Amino acid sequence: MATSTINHIIIIGSGSAGWLSAGLIAAQSHLTHNAKVTLIESPNVPTLGVGEGTWPTMRQTLKTIGISETQFMRECDASFKQGSRFDGWCHDSHKGKNNEYYYHPFSLPVGYQNLNIAPYWFSQHQTVSFSHAVSSQTYLCDHNKAPKTHLHSDYQSQANYGYHLDAGKFAQLLNRHSVDKLNVNHVIAHVDDVINDEDGYISAVKTREHGIITGDLFIDCSGHHGCLIDKHYQIPLLTQDHILFNDRAVAVQVPYANDQQEIVSYTKATAQDTGWIWDIGLQTRRGVGMVYSSKFESTQGAKDKLISYLKTTQSDLDTSELTIRELKFTPGYREQFWHKNCIAIGMSAGFIEPLEASALVMVELGLNNLLANFPTHRNALPELAKRFNLQCHYRWQRIIDFLKLHYVLSTRTSKYWQAHRAQSATPQSLLANLALWQYQSPWLNDFDRSQEVFSAASYQYILYGMKHLPQFPEMKMPAGVIKHFTNNQQDAKHTLAKLPTNRQLLNHIQKFGLQPI
Amino acid sequence: MANHVLLDNISHKDLKVNVSRGEKWGDAISCTTIFPNEFTKVQASQPIVFRKHPHTGQFEALALFGFENNENLLLDKQGNLTLSYLPLSIQRQPFLIGQQTQYSQGVPEQSLVVHIDLDSPRINKEQGEAIFLEHGGNSDYLNHIAQVLNTLHSESQALPAFFEPLLALNLIEAFSIEYQQKNAEKVTVGGFYTINQNTLNSLTPEQLQNLQQSGYLQAIYMVIASLEQIPMLLSKKWAQQ
Numbered sequence: 001m002a003t004s005t006i007n008h009i010i011i012i013g014s015g016s017a018g019w020l021s022a023g024l025i026a027a028q029s030h031l032t033h034n035a036k037v038t039l040i041e042s043p044n045v046p047t048l049g050v051g052e053g054t055w056p057t058m059r060q061t062l063k064t065i066g067i068s069e070t071q072f073m074r075e076c077d078a079s080f081k082q083g084s085r086f087d088g089w090c091h092d093s094h095k096g097k098n099n100e101y102y103y104h105p106f107s108l109p110v111g112y113q114n115l116n117i118a119p120y121w122f123s124q125h126q127t128v129s130f131s132h133a134v135s136s137q138t139y140l141c142d143h144n145k146a147p148k149t150h151l152h153s154d155y156q157s158q159a160n161y162g163y164h165l166d167a168g169k170f171a172q173l174l175n176r177h178s179v180d181k182l183n184v185n186h187v188i189a190h191v192d193d194v195i196n197d198e199d200g201y202i203s204a205v206k207t208r209e210h211g212i213i214t215g216d217l218f219i220d221c222s223g224h225h226g227c228l229i230d231k232h233y234q235i236p237l238l239t240q241d242h243i244l245f246n247d248r249a250v251a252v253q254v255p256y257a258n259d260q261q262e263i264v265s266y267t268k269a270t271a272q273d274t275g276w277i278w279d280i281g282l283q284t285r286r287g288v289g290m291v292y293s294s295k296f297e298s299t300q301g302a303k304d305k306l307i308s309y310l311k312t313t314q315s316d317l318d319t320s321e322l323t324i325r326e327l328k329f330t331p332g333y334r335e336q337f338w339h340k341n342c343i344a345i346g347m348s349a350g351f352i353e354p355l356e357a358s359a360l361v362m363v364e365l366g367l368n369n370l371l372a373n374f375p376t377h378r379n380a381l382p383e384l385a386k387r388f389n390l391q392c393h394y395r396w397q398r399i400i401d402f403l404k405l406h407y408v409l410s411t412r413t414s415k416y417w418q419a420h421r422a423q424s425a426t427p428q429s430l431l432a433n434l435a436l437w438q439y440q441s442p443w444l445n446d447f448d449r450s451q452e453v454f455s456a457a458s459y460q461y462i463l464y465g466m467k468h469l470p471q472f473p474e475m476k477m478p479a480g481v482i483k484h485f486t487n488n489q490q491d492a493k494h495t496l497a498k499l500p501t502n503r504q505l506l507n508h509i510q511k512f513g514l515q516p517i
Numbered sequence: 518m519a520n521h522v523l524l525d526n527i528s529h530k531d532l533k534v535n536v537s538r539g540e541k542w543g544d545a546i547s548c549t550t551i552f553p554n555e556f557t558k559v560q561a562s563q564p565i566v567f568r569k570h571p572h573t574g575q576f577e578a579l580a581l582f583g584f585e586n587n588e589n590l591l592l593d594k595q596g597n598l599t600l601s602y603l604p605l606s607i608q609r610q611p612f613l614i615g616q617q618t619q620y621s622q623g624v625p626e627q628s629l630v631v632h633i634d635l636d637s638p639r640i641n642k643e644q645g646e647a648i649f650l651e652h653g654g655n656s657d658y659l660n661h662i663a664q665v666l667n668t669l670h671s672e673s674q675a676l677p678a679f680f681e682p683l684l685a686l687n688l689i690e691a692f693s694i695e696y697q698q699k700n701a702e703k704v705t706v707g708g709f710y711t712i713n714q715n716t717l718n719s720l721t722p723e724q725l726q727n728l729q730q731s732g733y734l735q736a737i738y739m740v741i742a743s744l745e746q747i748p749m750l751l752s753k754k755w756a757q758q
Contacts, residue, residue: 150574151708512573516684517691517710 004378006216013221014041017346017363019174023065024367026182031371038185053357054162059155069154070513075173077166077282088271102465106160108457109134111484118441120481130464136492144262146505153517164280194232201341220344229344239332246353249327250302251289265502273414277309296416333396338385401430402454409466520636526653535645540596547583550606552672553736558602560743567710576680590753611637614666699758
């Protein structure tokens with residue numbers, strides 16, 4: 001018989017999502033009235049270990065959990081990420097000429113707090129790219145600079161940043177910290193059965209090794225297995241492959257040519273005829289993979305494209321030694337994310353594709369929502385579930401719109417890209433926005449929730465990075481606006497001179513660490 | 518520029534070191550590194566501040582003499598420096614400690630050796646303390662320097678252990694010194710850290726006891742007391758303008 005207060009939270013699953021949940025919940029026991037936290041890890045189920053990119057939100061998340069940035073970076077092979085660069089997304093690549101690219105940096109455009117600067121850039125679009133004009137961070141990316149110096153403290157920044165990390169090592173660090181420092185109860189056991197009470201709430205899970213484990217709130221972090229949300233409650237997955245139809249990936253880990261090779265501080269996404277290739281620089285290796293659609297590409301074809309890409313980045317790379325992993329996924333999200341006393345977090349809730357690295361941030365956002373209004377009594381669950389589900393639906397739809405934006409603006413001509421541009425494959429909400437943005441620039445009112453996943457700034461970076469400019473009357477530039485543009489260039493010059501390279505700072509952190517203050 | 522070489526009793530047998538303190542001997546410096554065992558003596562006449570070492574980013578402690586590069590407000594009108602306590606990092610000049618790898622039966626061993634800065638204005642052949650005795654033995658002065666260098670080495674080894682509990686207890690906070698020039702221009706000197714007194718006052722008896730037993734509590738109070746020397750330095754700066 002379940003109690004009516006929420007005293008015991010059970011997390012199923014031991015990947016990044018499971019341990020992030022355990023860490024974030026246990027570190028904020030003041031919000032859960034000291035509820036006990038147990039994480040059940042299924043033995044012999046390898047975690048997927050994708051999701052090597054985070055958003056800047058991860059800095060606050062790690063701080064809240066109580067892990068120092070120095071420890072995190074040392075133990076997770078982590079490096080700094082300042083945004084994404086999209087290579088070849090606008091036009092077909094021609095042999096020997098494939099240098100078209102644009103950035104989506106993490107820093108907001110200059111003056112963003114008070115001013116939409118985008119319309120003032122339109123008249124300059126032929127001389128300077130949007131992101132170079134409005135974000136000095138773009139120059140830092142160009143020069144493989146770190147977003148801070150060794151005199152900055154843990155988590156403090158000069159330019160906004162997130163991380164590239166080794167997802168397996170990340171889960172291990174969170175595991176150790178949660179168990180040793182935050183009193184999370186770690187149980188390794190197969191979950192054989194899920195037991196409902198008379199109201200259909202989960203009262204316990206039956207495990208092979210440790211018998212029955214009772215709890216009040218269950219968090220399903222079991223990935224695409226969805227052992228509670230899917231197998232037990234059979235909440236359907238709303239597939240999205242009619243909009244975003246990438247459903248396969250092949251991935252590989254590539255060593256650096258030598259210990260002097262620059263560590264790139266952005267995720268590089270290079271368009272292919274049947275998908276795109278991610279390239280992520282960790283401290284000791286790169287993580288590279290091709291995500292594609294099985295309707296347009298074979299596994300072998302994807303592997304060939306991946307290998308040929310790798311050779312363009314390093315001609316003497318011995319690709320015969322590399323192990324290529326194959327991944328399958330169904331793009332989609334749940335009809336409900338919170339049902340009764342069960343909440344799906346991570347891949348069990350949904351996954352679309354790795355573009356813009358939205359997987360880990362959705363874990364963070366979901367947990368922050370849960371904790372900000374944590375149910376102390378079971379009677380509060382239905383209303384909180386309703387709100388949580390509405391919020392998550394909104395977010396997934398916004399993610400889909402934003403990811404889709406990257407494809408619909410392209411002029412690439414292969415069948416895959418043509419299929420992406422079909423009207424029937426584009427959400428109405430995006431079509432409506434695109435119609436509006438033919439005449440004006442995305443701005444705050446277009447996305448007015450307090451916790452939007454992607455802001456108007458992100459839309460501007462993609463639209464104008466892909467040179468999708470509106471019909472707009474030429475605007476006279478007030479002195480204040482000119483000042484923003486010149487300040488940005490000066491700031492770029494100043495920070496370029498001051499900041500070490502990504503690799504230099506990572507080496508320094510290995511040797512000396514950063515200070516907590 | 519510095520010209521550091523390994524000290525030896527053949528090439529350097531005739532050298533003397535002028536141990537006077539003053540501007541022309543290289544003492545026009547705005548700060549010097551100090552260690553917790555020196556705090557009690559230093560706080561009587563100079564502010565003690567923490568900062569991050571420009572190269573390593575690790576915390577270190579400084580005795581402050583001025584607010585701008587090469588500004589030593591404690592020099593008198595003739596440019597002489599008279600300090601009631603001379604920090605070890607000044608006493609050691611123009612010597613410094615170096616490391617040498619020696620092989621003992623093929624196994625590398627690090628040993629500490631004395632280096633000398635041949636470009637120091639203190640070095641000459643006429644005036645001051647002889648480094649070596651007539652037949653090549655160490656002078657008392659050199660023995661004293663060796664002791665100073667040894668102490669500095671062990672103190673710098675022990676320094677992370679001093680900052681570690683302070684950082685863990687959130688006892689360190691950033692601060693900057695603001696002052697007004699005579700021409701009304703406001704100047705801010707940043708990058709300093711000191712003890713957060715509110716945090717210190719809210720420590721539990723057990724935490725305080727731990728700090729006391731490790732000997733750090735006294736050092737902490739000396740840092741706080743030394744901040745009273747900042748207005749003293751500022752008034753000297755005003756007097757010079």
